[in-house]
Amino acid sequence: MSKVVLITGGSSGIGKAIGDYLSSRNYTVYGTSRNPDTIQNSLFPLLKMDVCNLESIxxxxxxxxxxxxxxxxxxxxxxxxxxxxxxxxxxxxxxxAFDTNLYGPINVIKTVLPYMRSQKRGHIINITSIAGYMGLPYRGIYSATKSALEITIEAMRMETLQFGIKMTNVAPGDFATNIAAGRYHAPVLENSPYKEAYSSTLKMMNEHVDHGEDPSKMAKVVHQIIENENPKIHYKVGAPMQKFSIVLKRILPDKVYERMLLKHYGLK
Incomplete structure (x- = not known):
């Protein structure tokens, strides 16, 4: 029998790309959506789930x-x-943001763990973000939610290895998805002391997403991770400079790295 895969947020973007790819590789794929009845032509079934609602999960x-x-x-x-x-x-x-990006995934994991434990096997893959490895200006809360998930999974992975359950974090960089359209962004206020800097940074962030990589690249990496009997704990997927920025953060003095980010965003 083929492996059964559940993908939260499987109706669009990276989740849909992963689901489509795995379906073509003969996996039994289910996705989730808050409003599955509004989604047409999905290649795999969508279950109704709001990760912020435990009963729904x-x-x-x-x-x-x-x-x-x-x-x-x-x-x-x-x-x-x-x-x-x-x-x-x-x-x-x-x-x-924390409810969706941190507590939601944790509650989904807590719900599937008893089933995986009874099977004596299972693999939990968490889509985090390269942004979670650094505090980014005007994206600090998003960075914090993804960083918190990365660290939580590091601990949870060690707690559940004894049950034959694997956990892996996959951190994407910028991919061409509709995340920008669905996110919350604080309005650019006319009388705000941040108006000019935030406005230009927001424009740059949107451009990065618009010109991001094809989500099918993430799908192929996730497939490789599933097929790997001994996967790594962390994977980074994105443009070379985005992945290298994590290396630079480890080796550069804090203020040098900060100046590099300020220059990148045109804030200095």
């Missing part, structure tokens, strides 16, 4: 197990973007 997982009898791979992909000067970003919006 439990219902979707139960439906999957009833249909397939098992879950081999969970891909935590659902997430939201958030931008803005931290001083001007509403606390409620920050909490929403």
């Amino acid at each position: 439990e219902s979707a997982i139960s439906e999957l197990i009833e249909a397939t009898g098992k879950i081999d791979v969970l891909i935590n992909n659902a997430g939201v973007g958030i931008t803005g000067p931290i001083e001007e970003t509403p606390t409620e919006e920050m909490k929403k």
